[in-house]
Amino acid sequence: MTDELAIETHGLTRHYGKVEAVRGLSLAVERQCITGFLGRNGAGKSTTIKMLLGMIRPTAGTGRVLGYNIADPAQSLQIRRRIAYVGEDKGLYGYMTVAELIRFTRSFYPDWQPHIEARLLKAYQLPPGRKVKAISKGMRTKLALLLALARRPELIILDEPSEGLDPVSIEELLQTLQEVRAGGTSVFFSSHQLSEVERITDRVLMIDHGQLVMNTRLGDLLDNYRNIVMEFGAQAPVPTAFALAGVERLRIKGRQVWVLASSNVEGIVAHARTLDATVQVTPVNLRDVFLDLVREAP
Numbered sequence: 001m002t003d004e005l006a007i008e009t010h011g012l013t014r015h016y017g018k019v020e021a022v023r024g025l026s027l028a029v030e031r032q033c034i035t036g037f038l039g040r041n042g043a044g045k046s047t048t049i050k051m052l053l054g055m056i057r058p059t060a061g062t063g064r065v066l067g068y069n070i071a072d073p074a075q076s077l078q079i080r081r082r083i084a085y086v087g088e089d090k091g092l093y094g095y096m097t098v099a100e101l102i103r104f105t106r107s108f109y110p111d112w113q114p115h116i117e118a119r120l121l122k123a124y125q126l127p128p129g130r131k132v133k134a135i136s137k138g139m140r141t142k143l144a145l146l147l148a149l150a151r152r153p154e155l156i157i158l159d160e161p162s163e164g165l166d167p168v169s170i171e172e173l174l175q176t177l178q179e180v181r182a183g184g185t186s187v188f189f190s191s192h193q194l195s196e197v198e199r200i201t202d203r204v205l206m207i208d209h210g211q212l213v214m215n216t217r218l219g220d221l222l223d224n225y226r227n228i229v230m231e232f233g234a235q236a237p238v239p240t241a242f243a244l245a246g247v248e249r250l251r252i253k254g255r256q257v258w259v260l261a262s263s264n265v266e267g268i269v270a271h272a273r274t275l276d277a278t279v280q281v282t283p284v285n286l287r288d289v290f291l292d293l294v295r296e297a298p
């Protein structure tokens with residue numbers, strides 16, 4: 001393993017009784033990139049994040065965050081010191097005012113970024129004098145994001161950061177994530193908002209039923225993934241006829257065959273033509289690929 005990577009896991013697994021929440025997940029998340037972590041409800045995203053943070057122990061497998069071993073309590077403490085995390089439970093001191101909590105948090109971090117604090121305080125319209133316990137849920141999320149982003153951590157992990165935010169605040173968040181990435185922070189965030197992910201991520205990881213189903217640079221996905229629809233004169237050939245490199249998903253219905261290809265598009269098309277099919281190739285977006293990879297076959 002190497003600490004060149006922000007996050008690295010090998011065979012990471014977590015069971016809750018009989019539920020296999022995460023199954024043999026091997027990830028490599030580069031530094032100074034924005035990585036989107038996608039999957040359906042219950043796919044295992046939060047469980048993975050909690051294991052990375054040392055909040056729960058893996059049933060099997062290993063992992064490192066910024067080079068620190070997630071299973072070692074002392075190293076896990078270092079992880080929590082060096083990264084920022086915003087999850088479902090914001091863990092904010094309710095009895096402090098917004099301004100007090102910002103001052104308090106700032107005192108722990110020498111690399112605090114006053115310009116990010118000032119910008120987000122204004123953009124998020126946080127009321128400095130109000131007690132944290134008296135601000136709305138969306139505002140608590142914004143405050144937690146401000147505290148995380150202004151610290152300028154080496155890595156920031158966000159579990160559905162835009163959930164509950166209004167559209168203006170989401171814009172601010174996306175802009176700030178790009179800004180902190182430019183400043184050298186690695187960003188790893190789970191989201192259901194594919195349009196947001198498509199706008200800012202460098203790399204996309206997708207999991208389904210606890211297993212990795214895609215790990216690619218977004219640019220490569222848009223450049224290389226294609227839908228290939230083949231139409232045959234009679235009943236389409238059997239699935240084994242399409243066991244070719246680059247075929248990620250295959251569906252056959254009557255005379256039609258539909259393929260999601262990650263590479264080797266020319267080879268797949270040439271093969272289809274040798275079988276006398278008419279072929280149509282179309283580009284895909286992140287939404288198409290997500291639906292194709294995680295939706296149960298009809």
Ligand SMILES: Nc1ncnc2c1ncn2[C@@H]1O[C@H](COP(=O)(O)OP(=O)(O)OP(=O)(O)O)[C@@H](O)[C@H]1O
Pocket residue numbers: 016019020021039040041042043044045046047048
């Ligand atoms: N504490 C727990 N006890 C038992 N089962 C759990 C627990 N936490 C999660 N699970 C189960 O593990 C699986 C993965 O859940 P997880 O919360 O990691 O998914 P997720 O991808 O974050 O989902 P969502 O998008 O809905 O937040 C689900 O089947 C869930 O019901």
